[in-house]
Amino acid sequence: MPGRPRISFITDSMLGNLARKLRLFGFDTLYYRAGDDEGLLHNFQERILLTCDRELYRKSVLRNRRVIFIERADDEIEALRRVFSELGMRPKAIAVRCTVCNGPLRRMSRDEVVSSNLIPSSTKRRYREFYVCTSCGKIYWYGSHWKSINATVDKLKEALETKL
Secondary structure, X not given: OOOOOOOEEEEOOOOHHHHHHHHHOOOEEEEOOOOOHHHHHHHOOOOEEEEOOHHHHHHHHHOOOOEEEOOXXXXXXXXXHHHHHHHOOOXXXXXXXOOOOOOEEEEOOHHHHHHOOOOOHHHHHHOOOEXXXXXXXXXXXXXXXXXXXXXXXXXXXXXXXXXO
């Protein structure tokens, strides 16, 4: 598996879907559900804040915090485009973080896959590469859903090119 990006994010309570998508790109992304602006600003200073809350954005700027404002009306591709554009990065989907809990993934051995009751037998036979979240135990593989993920990556690349 490719290495994960060194940049880490925290999203406000309204950007949970964006947090999940950024994890698909390998970013360590916390989803802050508490809704407590002061707690978020005080405890997670090493992360880039992604917010659609204008007041939280203003507070972050005043505290010299790295922050990216995401418009509430932005669709998924536009929100991702804003982030990648701000960072000057090209998108590439990689499976290194759990999209559910943000935990790191590790490759499963063939023995683990075969003995697991969490994966359907047909999936075990059909796919060769499996990963498990070291935090929550969710199992991943490069199945047909990657077609959709790659389509998102292609749309994002196109959006980045047209907004140059």
